[in-house]
Amino acid sequence: MHGFAFVAPTAQAEVTGLLEEHGSEARLLAGGTDLVVGLRTGAIRPRVVVDLKRVAELRPGLSDAGGRLAISATTPLSRVVRDGRVRQWFPALAEAAATVGSIQIRNRATLAGNICNASPAADTVPALLVYGAEVVIAGRAGERRLPLDRFLLGPRRTALGRDELVTSIELARPGAGTFAAFGRLTRRRGVDLATISVCCSVDAAGVTRFAFGAVAPTPFLVADESGVLADPDADPETKDRVLAELTGLARPISDVRGSREYRQAMLMVVSRRLLRSVVDGRGKG
Amino acid sequence: MSETARVSLTLNGEPRTVEIGAGRTLLDTLRWELDLTGTKECCAAGECGACTVYLDGEAVNSCLVLAAEADGREVTTIEGLGSGGRLSRLQEAFLETGAIQCGFCIPGMVVAADALLRETPRPTLDEVLQGLSGNLCRCGGYTRICAAVLRAAGAADVTG
Numbered sequence: 010m011h012g013f014a015f016v017a018p019t020a021q022a023e024v025t026g027l028l029e030e031h032g033s034e035a036r037l038l039a040g041g042t043d044l045v046v047g048l049r050t051g052a053i054r055p056r057v058v059v060d061l062k063r064v065a066e067l068r069p070g071l072s073d074a075g076g077r078l079a080i081s082a083t084t085p086l087s088r089v090v091r092d093g094r095v096r097q098w099f100p101a102l103a104e105a106a107a108t109v110g111s112i113q114i115r116n117r118a119t120l121a122g123n124i125c126n127a128s129p130a131a132d133t134v135p136a137l138l139v140y141g142a143e144v145v146i147a148g149r150a151g152e153r154r155l156p157l158d159r160f161l162l163g164p165r166r167t168a169l170g171r172d173e174l175v176t177s178i179e180l181a182r183p184g185a186g187t188f189a190a191f192g193r194l195t196r197r198r199g200v201d202l203a204t205i206s207v208c209c210s211v212d213a214a215g216v217t218r219f220a221f222g223a224v225a226p227t228p229f230l231v232a233d234e235s236g237v238l239a240d241p242d243a244d245p246e247t248k249d250r251v252l253a254e255l256t257g258l259a260r261p262i263s264d265v266r267g268s269r270e271y272r273q274a275m276l277m278v279v280s281r282r283l284l285r286s287v288v289d290g291r292g293k294g
Numbered sequence: 295m296s297e298t299a300r301v302s303l304t305l306n307g308e309p310r311t312v313e314i315g316a317g318r319t320l321l322d323t324l325r326w327e328l329d330l331t332g333t334k335e336c337c338a339a340g341e342c343g344a345c346t347v348y349l350d351g352e353a354v355n356s357c358l359v360l361a362a363e364a365d366g367r368e369v370t371t372i373e374g375l376g377s378g379g380r381l382s383r384l385q386e387a388f389l390e391t392g393a394i395q396c397g398f399c400i401p402g403m404v405v406a407a408d409a410l411l412r413e414t415p416r417p418t419l420d421e422v423l424q425g426l427s428g429n430l431c432r433c434g435g436y437t438r439i440c441a442a443v444l445r446a447a448g449a450a451d452v453t454g
């Protein structure tokens with residue numbers, strides 16, 4: 010591995026100071042499950058690695074106030090998966106987080122790291138998009154917030170400025186009558202990147218939202234506000250037409266995990282399947 | 295800023311201190327600086343689980359942890375699972391069941407299985423499969439590995 014300095018600051022101001030000083034030569038370390046692989050292969054060659062796990066303001070944890078759940082930047086996914094509020098209020102996020110890597114990976118990898126790594130296939134992003142997650146960002150000038158879809162700019166590209174870091178991710182508790190589910194296609198169970206991933210939700214007003222992962226430069230959100238998809242009695246062919254319009258916005262590529270055509274076709278299949286389970290759940294709920 | 299790091303950790307219950315390059319992983323440090331070669335390097339990318347150790351009581355891939363991150367933390371490796379020179383019940387079960395073929399994946403398998411049993415003392419086969427989904431066995435010895443974990447958990451012999 011090429012040489013770099015390792016620092017483990019205890020205050021957030023030190024982190025932003027280091028970022029300001031070193032810019033892209035500094036890399037932030039939370040779980041390290043992407044970063045350390047990059048360091049080893051030489052794909053990432055920073056001058057300084059800044060460990061966030063000893064920063065007082067970023068201590069791992071989930072907290073809720075006023076119907077919003079905040080997940081701090083160093084919270085490992087295993088803790089997100091186990092949290093009762095996540096399981097109850099954001100079940101599709103719990104499902105998505107539980108599919109990341111393996112237990113060993115989830116004990117280290119963080120939600121903030123998953124979004125900052127900005128992979129088109131990031132497993133938690135479709136669920137975060139469907140739940141309208143907001144990214145809390147700190148920099149030398151203070152704090153700002155961005156909706157997740159404006160935070161992700163492209164593969165490996167985020168809206169973070171030179172001196173900025175993500176401090177937490179916030180989610181507003183969905184209204185009563187919202188149902189959601191997550192689905193994902195992989196070549197094997199456990200430790201594989203998604204070939205495609207889909208999150209689907211239907212709210213009390215009958216609006217259906219889908220977020221699609223691994224089929225475009227960033228996962229993206231679409232919605233059907235007509236109520237057709239949420240209607241259990243709607244004609245299946247009409248539903249398929251609406252669904253085809255939404256999934257048709259995907260721009261998948263061909264790679265080792267699947268061809269463009271396969272991804273496009275499976276996006277329809279997985280979306281249809283998820284929609285059915287969400288609409289059924291809603292009918293029973 | 296220095297490219298070396300001084301790391302003090304509790305390793306298998308004993309305090310240890312090493313001076314290492316900041317880029318050194320916990321896995322390399324265990325094997326090359328601390329002479330604990332039970333933990334194996336295989337994929338070095340977090341996909342195979344051969345390097346699984348406990349870090350502060352949680353199973354992690356030591357190839358994805360910088361040793362510097364372990365400063366002040368507790369690390370338990372395969373060498374630390376037994377006590378008083380005796381193997382743990384789980385380790386015994388791996389031997390009794392014939393779960394060990396070439397043996398290379400086994401230290402990681404045992405640590406991952408130990409973590410599973412701490413959380414789920416009476417797992418179903420499906421829970422064992424889930425719990426070990428981060429560990430690959432090149433010999434394909436999964437049937438007996440799962441049987442060993444179930445045996446350690448007190449289940450009836452399922453190897454047939």
